[in-house]
Amino acid sequence: MIEVKNLYKRYHGPFGGGWVLRDVDFTIPRNVSVGILGRNGAGKSTLLRLIGGMDVPDKGRVIHHCRVSWPMGLGGGLQGSMTGRQNVKFVARIHGGEDRIPELIQKVQDFAEIGKAFDQPIKTYSSGMRSRLNFGLSFAFEFDVYLSDEATAVGDAAFKQKAVKAFRDRVGRASIIMASHQEGMLKQLCQSGIVLQNGTATWYDDINDALDAYRQTIGKQ
Amino acid sequence: MAQAAVRNPWQVTLHVWYALFLRELTARVTADRVAWLWLLLEPIAHVLIMAGLRTLIGRIRLIPGADFIPWLIVGITTFFLFRNLMTRGMSAIDANRALFAYRQVRPADTVLVRCALEGMLSTTVILIMVVLLNLLNYEILPHDPLSVMGYWMLMWAFGIGIALIFSVVVTVFPESKKFISMLTMPLYLLSGVMIPIQYFPTEVRYYLMFNPLVHILEFVRAGFFEAYRTVDGISLLYATWWSLGALALGLLMHVRYKFRLMAQ
Numbered sequence: 001m002i003e004v005k006n007l008y009k010r011y012h013g014p015f016g017g018g019w020v021l022r023d024v025d026f027t028i029p030r031n032v033s034v035g036i037l038g039r040n041g042a043g044k045s046t047l048l049r050l051i052g053g054m055d056v057p058d059k060g061r062v063i064h065h066c067r068v069s070w071p072m073g074l075g076g077g078l079q080g081s082m083t084g085r086q087n088v089k090f091v092a093r094i095h096g097g098e099d100r101i102p103e104l105i106q107k108v109q110d111f112a113e114i115g116k117a118f119d120q121p122i123k124t125y126s127s128g129m130r131s132r133l134n135f136g137l138s139f140a141f142e143f144d145v146y147l148s149d150e151a152t153a154v155g156d157a158a159f160k161q162k163a164v165k166a167f168r169d170r171v172g173r174a175s176i177i178m179a180s181h182q183e184g185m186l187k188q189l190c191q192s193g194i195v196l197q198n199g200t201a202t203w204y205d206d207i208n209d210a211l212d213a214y215r216q217t218i219g220k221q
Numbered sequence: 222m223a224q225a226a227v228r229n230p231w232q233v234t235l236h237v238w239y240a241l242f243l244r245e246l247t248a249r250v251t252a253d254r255v256a257w258l259w260l261l262l263e264p265i266a267h268v269l270i271m272a273g274l275r276t277l278i279g280r281i282r283l284i285p286g287a288d289f290i291p292w293l294i295v296g297i298t299t300f301f302l303f304r305n306l307m308t309r310g311m312s313a314i315d316a317n318r319a320l321f322a323y324r325q326v327r328p329a330d331t332v333l334v335r336c337a338l339e340g341m342l343s344t345t346v347i348l349i350m351v352v353l354l355n356l357l358n359y360e361i362l363p364h365d366p367l368s369v370m371g372y373w374m375l376m377w378a379f380g381i382g383i384a385l386i387f388s389v390v391v392t393v394f395p396e397s398k399k400f401i402s403m404l405t406m407p408l409y410l411l412s413g414v415m416i417p418i419q420y421f422p423t424e425v426r427y428y429l430m431f432n433p434l435v436h437i438l439e440f441v442r443a444g445f446f447e448a449y450r451t452v453d454g455i456s457l458l459y460a461t462w463w464s465l466g467a468l469a470l471g472l473l474m475h476v477r478y479k480f481r482l483m484a485q
Binding site for chain 1 (some may be wrong): 228232233236237239240241247248317319322323324325326480483484
């Protein structure tokens with residue numbers, strides 16, 4: 001269960017900044033997968049960072065009662081100058097899994113299927129390869145909730161299928177909170193939805209209702 | 222499956238330090254094809270070039286109680302320990318930004334680990350220099366190795382403190398990096414590394430003695446050369462206060478600005 005209580009967040013840039021999130025308040029029950037919807041810049045990534053504990057809200061709290069992954073996304077979590085293998089080793093070590101490194105590397109390689117590129121620096125990867133590695137890395141660890149920030153957006157059809165299957169295998173044990181614009185993915189993986197608009201969040205028990213509401217906010221029926 | 226048992230915060234921190242240390246070391250050694258060689262050759266070459274230049278053009282060669290070349294080399298390597306900690310330590314946060322995605326990794330960890338690694342490299346360099354010069358028949362073997370080690374550690378601690386402070390400053394105000402880098406040159410000249418403090422006029426010396434680097438450098442030299450006559454007014458207490466103060470302020474700044482430093 002994840003409780004988000006009266007969350008406020010703003011960023012102070014050199015040119016000032018308005019509120020990104022204002023009084024966001026919801027509770028995600030155990031084993032319910034949630035899609036976060038909203039137009040570009042609505043605060044989806046910010047919300048995920050706050051849930052993942054990488055950033056602190058200006059006001060309000062996020063309470064976890066479970067193990068939450070880091071947000072898998074296009075940019076985050078992979079150091080560009082390190083190879084895929086070095087990144088996997090690093091993540092294994094900070095989680096105290098030094099003795100399981102060979103096993104973890106095998107798992108990530110099986111999932112990511114990026115072949116020789118696994119030993120090339122991440123900065124040479126395409127965005128699809130990055131997201132494959134990112135997903136494989138998160139799935140090598142057992143979390144109760146996985147956070148995904150558009151991580152599936154750039155994958156090919158085979159990878160998307162694989163990601164969906166990985167979640168299907170974990171139904172009942174793990175859930176996902178995903179920010180995405182892909183309606184197909186959201187319908188397949190999520191039960192509920194959150195629509196972000198003008199800094200406020202609206203909770204929908206059914207992802208289809210959330211998608212309808214989201215379409216209205218972007219002026220598309 | 223692959224979830225570790227619940228670890229206490231110290232264990233988590235140790236695991237993070239271990240992982241970061243290996244990551245920093247691999248990055249330093251495999252940066253390019255000659256990186257592993259350059260790691261030790263660069264500081265040694267730098268020291269030798271400076272020593273060569275100084276013997277060619279310098280007028281002051283008379284150091285009370287020590288040979289000039291060993292005196293110079295001990296000073297330069299000790300100063301480089303500080304300089305490397307400061308300049309490399311303060312860029313540690315930027316270099317590891319992507320890794321803050323994992324909430325175990327905190328900005329202070331990256332600075333501390335990088336400083337530990339830099340300190341080890343500098344220690345290796347001074348050991349090599351001492352052996353090298355000893356083989357060339359210079360009087361450089363420390364007469365009081367234990368106190369040399371102690372003061373070397375003091376310089377290490379001071380460097381870590383300054384690196385912690387500046388790493389926050391350059392991340393919060395990126396413009397300040399230019400000015401801080403500019404600072405190292407005058408410090409080099411005014412810390413008694415190449416020009417002995419005794420040769421400055423008394424009025425100037427009064428102000429130079431505020432620089433804690435002068436104090437630590439003199440103590441390190443005193444540990445090396447038995448008959449060495451240090452500058453008047455050096456104080457271990459003063460240098461220690463600076464080191465502890467810098468460490469405390471640096472850690473406090475990291476606590477205060479933790480999330481500002483982690484922001485993408």
